[in-house]
Amino acid sequence: MTDDDTKDNVIPGSEEELATPDVRGYDFTGEFDLAELLASYETTGFQATHLAEAIDIVKRMRDDGATIYCTYTSNIVSSGLRETLAYLARENLVDVMITTSGSITEDVIKTEKPFKMGEWDVDEAAMRERGINRLGNIFVPSDRYVWLEEYLNDFFPEFFAEEKVRTPVEFSRELGATIDDEHSILANAADNDIPIFCPALTDAEVGNFLYYYKQGYDSDVGIEILQDYDDLIEEGLLADKTGLIVIGGGLPKHHAIMTNLFRGGADYAVYISTGVEGDGSLSGAPPDEAVSWGKIKEEVTNHVEVKAEATLVTPLLVAEAFKKYEPAGGEDEAEATAADD
Amino acid sequence: MTDDDTKDNVIPGSEEELATPDVRGYDFTGEFDLAELLASYETTGFQATHLAEAIDIVKRMRDDGATIYCTYTSNIVSSGLRETLAYLARENLVDVMITTSGSITEDVIKTEKPFKMGEWDVDEAAMRERGINRLGNIFVPSDRYVWLEEYLNDFFPEFFAEEKVRTPVEFSRELGATIDDEHSILANAADNDIPIFCPALTDAEVGNFLYYYKQGYDSDVGIEILQDYDDLIEEGLLADKTGLIVIGGGLPKHHAIMTNLFRGGADYAVYISTGVEGDGSLSGAPPDEAVSWGKIKEEVTNHVEVKAEATLVTPLLVAEAFKKYEPAGGEDEAEATAADD
Amino acid sequence: MTDDDTKDNVIPGSEEELATPDVRGYDFTGEFDLAELLASYETTGFQATHLAEAIDIVKRMRDDGATIYCTYTSNIVSSGLRETLAYLARENLVDVMITTSGSITEDVIKTEKPFKMGEWDVDEAAMRERGINRLGNIFVPSDRYVWLEEYLNDFFPEFFAEEKVRTPVEFSRELGATIDDEHSILANAADNDIPIFCPALTDAEVGNFLYYYKQGYDSDVGIEILQDYDDLIEEGLLADKTGLIVIGGGLPKHHAIMTNLFRGGADYAVYISTGVEGDGSLSGAPPDEAVSWGKIKEEVTNHVEVKAEATLVTPLLVAEAFKKYEPAGGEDEAEATAADD
Amino acid sequence: MTDDDTKDNVIPGSEEELATPDVRGYDFTGEFDLAELLASYETTGFQATHLAEAIDIVKRMRDDGATIYCTYTSNIVSSGLRETLAYLARENLVDVMITTSGSITEDVIKTEKPFKMGEWDVDEAAMRERGINRLGNIFVPSDRYVWLEEYLNDFFPEFFAEEKVRTPVEFSRELGATIDDEHSILANAADNDIPIFCPALTDAEVGNFLYYYKQGYDSDVGIEILQDYDDLIEEGLLADKTGLIVIGGGLPKHHAIMTNLFRGGADYAVYISTGVEGDGSLSGAPPDEAVSWGKIKEEVTNHVEVKAEATLVTPLLVAEAFKKYEPAGGEDEAEATAADD
Numbered sequence A, B, C, D: 001m002t003d004d005d006t007k008d009n010v011i012p013g014s015e016e017e018l019a020t021p022d023v024r025g026y027d028f029t030g031e032f033d034l035a036e037l038l039a040s041y042e043t044t045g046f047q048a049t050h051l052a053e054a055i056d057i058v059k060r061m062r063d064d065g066a067t068i069y070c071t072y073t074s075n076i077v078s079s080g081l082r083e084t085l086a087y088l089a090r091e092n093l094v095d096v097m098i099t100t101s102g103s104i105t106e107d108v109i110k111t112e113k114p115f116k117m118g119e120w121d122v123d124e125a126a127m128r129e130r131g132i133n134r135l136g137n138i139f140v141p142s143d144r145y146v147w148l149e150e151y152l153n154d155f156f157p158e159f160f161a162e163e164k165v166r167t168p169v170e171f172s173r174e175l176g177a178t179i180d181d182e183h184s185i186l187a188n189a190a191d192n193d194i195p196i197f198c199p200a201l202t203d204a205e206v207g208n209f210l211y212y213y214k215q216g217y218d219s220d221v222g223i224e225i226l227q228d229y230d231d232l233i234e235e236g237l238l239a240d241k242t243g244l245i246v247i248g249g250g251l252p253k254h255h256a257i258m259t260n261l262f263r264g265g266a267d268y269a270v271y272i273s274t275g276v277e278g279d280g281s282l283s284g285a286p287p288d289e290a291v292s293w294g295k296i297k298e299e300v301t302n303h304v305e306v307k308a309e310a311t312l313v314t315p316l317l318v319a320e321a322f323k324k325y326e327p328a329g330g331e332d333e334a335e336a337t338a339a340d341d
């Protein structure tokens, strides 16, 4: 090959001028404006662009009056995102919550006793001795669970008084009603009639104390999950439009997309996840995959995944798309926002 | 600083000679031996070392006669690892299985209709048109679910005949008993009385068809999950030693470690996972974290995590630690192995 | 075991009250304040906490008058982070830059022709036909490289006029001097005498055009890299304190920590990375690992890694720790900041 | 919606029967055969399928007599994969090697003093005291570098005797010629005239000792990198077909694909990587992305990425595609294989 031949390979040229926006980041010259900085994410590329798209999609969900499903894994509530989710529930900004059992346990504990900042790297056996549980870089002293047991032992007799077999949605609603804490997800959701779905209610300390209760006090109690599933499906069937805000993956994510299948798919979907696609996992599956199943409707821009650890981006998303945004026609939300500011 | 000063920084020297093995990979000289290749992983470093440790720990579980819990996420059964798990159940090599609902659905479908090899990158909307669902690089034509509905509609009346409210363990046991397929996990588990725990039974097509059944035929049916949780805890309390083989993360992983907490922790644990620690997720939490909670007992070498996509390493682990290994004192397993070869 | 025995396992209790801060996220009640939101990241847990720590460490670098090394991979400059880095260079807020060759190529192109927003998922062969290169979700039409070749062909004769063998630092400095663009990293670095180290200068289009130049015009030209390495080591030896801001991994990261070894380690280090530890890679190695090598000094809080995709967090870090922060005693930086606002 | 309407959504059905293979894993019934187990990976799904494809593509490279480029990051040689790469060099099974500087340093050290197995989690400051460097779960006592300095100080005067400015390829070739160790990559590559490209030669201990040598003995010495780049491009231009085996990412990966651009792209490519796509990094870029640049030729099955930590899969790939495989027409390789068995 001559140099000219190789050049056709190296720089083939291109006549076409693309109509898409220029890649351009925030301009730090002049007065600083954090809102503009976040707006510039749209043309920053990589995941920044996806965060900007996520903000845009959530705004559109709200403009459209969609029934908004917010799903979150338990560790989200271990972290300071609990207060963010409590805000969404308090202001009635989401309609359905789906989660796993640890998040219920921990929301209740935090109404009385905080979790503490910790470290990733510790002497785990020594921690066990000290009765301190580690959850990432968060520490949970065991006395939290001693307290929780007492609290639940007060609650259970009442909860199972009339019916012995109850559902997870009933559990979180009635438990939430006992709580007085403006930063509690359960309390606010109960107040605003936002159901919290949690099919695997047993898989956390709540399950442990139900076990002791069943063993020690009442062998007839039980948790029935099919009724909730029916209700969740119906919720989707009744909705005109639905939008999903999926924080983390796992069961909550799948529960949301699976029940939206009945209505022919969700209209909007925003995922925030560290999951990877290559393992074929549900947690790592991108929104695209859900399209083939009919779990998400196909329109070019109604879904996005932000590949990020949730604590980094969720507060920014909520700030821009909820706190600072008044939806176009959405009376109810607009009021809520207004009332709050 | 003079050169001599900087040299103290750059090459401080060390008197100590370390007693640990040399890092050394497989020697490709001479006759090839794949078993030796896997043995060389021990001194290859990084994740190869962890795979070698995982093989070693599983062998020790078996030598020790531990009650072995095998947990797996649904996509594991979507993949060809289904046949590997069916082998473990068939030969009675594990004692307890914990999973999520998709794995039950798919094991049943595969008794009649195979999943097909596919691609990651497709036109998702066109796939929806064609009725082909994508699951990573695996394709599942929708007629599989048409067939499944019929199969389950035959099964449900019988299953709910005597009691209207049943548990997930009963579900998989009685469903497994209807299946005749040597590669079915459910069939083999039913045969060998290996319980399959699956608290969130609704969260997959099984749930969808339960919904239709409840709507159309019998509004009283239900799924109760507390009894199973009790049984799983008791299983751990009765065991002399316990060992966990955790394939993927999520609820199945947590269910195993949480219930082992009651007995003061599992004695052995092997995790195979793509989860990352930095998101504070349960799925990404390393075995070390479970030590602080008392979910895994602390001894220097009784736990390991192989950071890998499961299809790459699970068959190798099962080959070395089960198929090719006869446990020291373990009569039962030894027989099983012998009978099989 | 009795229930009481198991309870000692399940809830061992703990007498100790931890002195660390409570985990608590941003409080969305009341007037919204994005700066407070970022401050709340400190007690939000997981990676949010690390971002807050990173901001704090960079502030301390600046208070301490440390020589600041900023390293970045090439794709950082493909993205809109180019404008962020250009700001750091323009305001003289960092002292040394270390990068890979693609970033030099792309900074020059962007002075004349923007990169364009694109998509991850495209028909790659069709893109090749159209002469459009894909870089994540960024598109680079090939005519950019046609333009670059002309620009470099004007520059090379001058650059090699007096000496035939030049270094990468000379290359970026003299090339930067030809550029007039307030958003160019090269132009601003040249202006402010910030050296840009890039040992593998050949590994990008710059290398390709050097190849053609050497083939076609002057077979004696060469790129010598040892002199730069000496200079980089000396830079570290002369510094009183050093601080590293490491965006992405790879060669730039290692180059910074390796040369800091000569002075006994860096005093401050902030990593932003998607790398994973389990592969034993340098890109994935956490700051802790560098301590064992003496590349980072050990003090409890002088280093942190934010596990995140850089576009999501770098602008926030720069906003809080540079743009909005005036270092305690640091005259020079204070002026720069002041002048800019 | 009626149940019938929702059913069209839930189970749309599909008439089409797919022609692709069934998903089916290894059958553990009967006599065990590890080669068959690896063959079954093809239909196991997820990454197992990609490993099977990688084996197939490497076999085809060899059948086709392609010039094979093998690229690897430094940590690959820290691990026991060093012996695997040395085998490929010894048997002349690859034609070009591209790497980063640490791999050269470490290959030389290992000819005399082994690296030792270690742990991820250590007291890093104590390690520094003891003079033990950590590299993932591998320990490298500092005396290795004391020894290396002496070795290189013997070598440098000779190396720079006739010319003061040398290239990285010359460096590894002449250094390799001084080594007598059948497991040394450098020694075998030197023997078989396999060039080892390493543009950023300074970025490791080799660089450090070059620095001391330049400071202390001969200020005129230098490392010139443009000549090597020319040679690497020419290598590609002369080849009839080229195939890439890319272990890890970074500079070595890009160097291989970039220089293949001159010839219009590589014909075959296998990547083994932990990189993630979402960060827009070169390390995480899938083979598809290289197609848009013309760095890899587009044919449906000539490229694959195995998302895996390299120590887990590289020995299996080398075993199946090299050690146990005799290429169709490839005389030379066939002999090599034969001679070795």
Ligand SMILES: NC(=O)c1ccc[n+]([C@@H]2O[C@H](COP(=O)([O-])OP(=O)(O)OC[C@H]3O[C@@H](n4cnc5c(N)ncnc54)[C@H](O)[C@@H]3O)[C@@H](O)[C@H]2O)c1
Residues within 6 Å of the ligand: A072, A073, A074, A075, A076, A078, A100, A101, A102, A103, A135, A200, A203, A204, A205, A247, A248, A249, A250, A251, A252, A272, A273, A274, A275, A276, A283, A284, A308, A309, A310, A311, B249, B250, B251, B254, B255, B275, B279, B280, B281, B282, B283, B284, C046
């Ligand atoms: N605090 C706890 O995490 C906790 C406590 C008690 C019980 N449990 C139980 O453990 C089981 C498994 O937990 P899970 O299902 O809630 O999810 P999980 O923690 O297993 O996470 C599932 C996936 O979500 C994604 N994810 C998680 N955290 C993320 C983050 N911070 N940012 C982005 N993505 C993230 C990851 O891809 C992860 O693999 C549940 O049954 C739960 O009740 C958890």
Ligand SMILES: NC(=O)c1ccc[n+]([C@@H]2O[C@H](COP(=O)([O-])OP(=O)(O)OC[C@H]3O[C@@H](n4cnc5c(N)ncnc54)[C@H](O)[C@@H]3O)[C@@H](O)[C@H]2O)c1
Residues within 6 Å of the ligand: A046, C072, C073, C074, C075, C076, C078, C100, C101, C102, C103, C135, C200, C203, C204, C205, C247, C248, C249, C250, C251, C252, C272, C273, C274, C275, C276, C283, C284, C308, C309, C310, C311, D249, D250, D251, D254, D255, D275, D279, D280, D281, D282, D283, D284
């Ligand atoms: N635009 C380009 O990426 C480009 C263009 C031309 C040449 N090249 C060449 O390719 C070679 C390899 O590129 P490299 O060494 O610059 O790095 P790289 O792209 O290979 O990245 C190295 C590591 O840095 C981390 N990283 C990268 N991007 C990140 C992000 N956005 N957020 C967080 N972490 C991130 C990842 O862990 C990654 O594995 C270099 O020689 C370079 O000159 C690259």
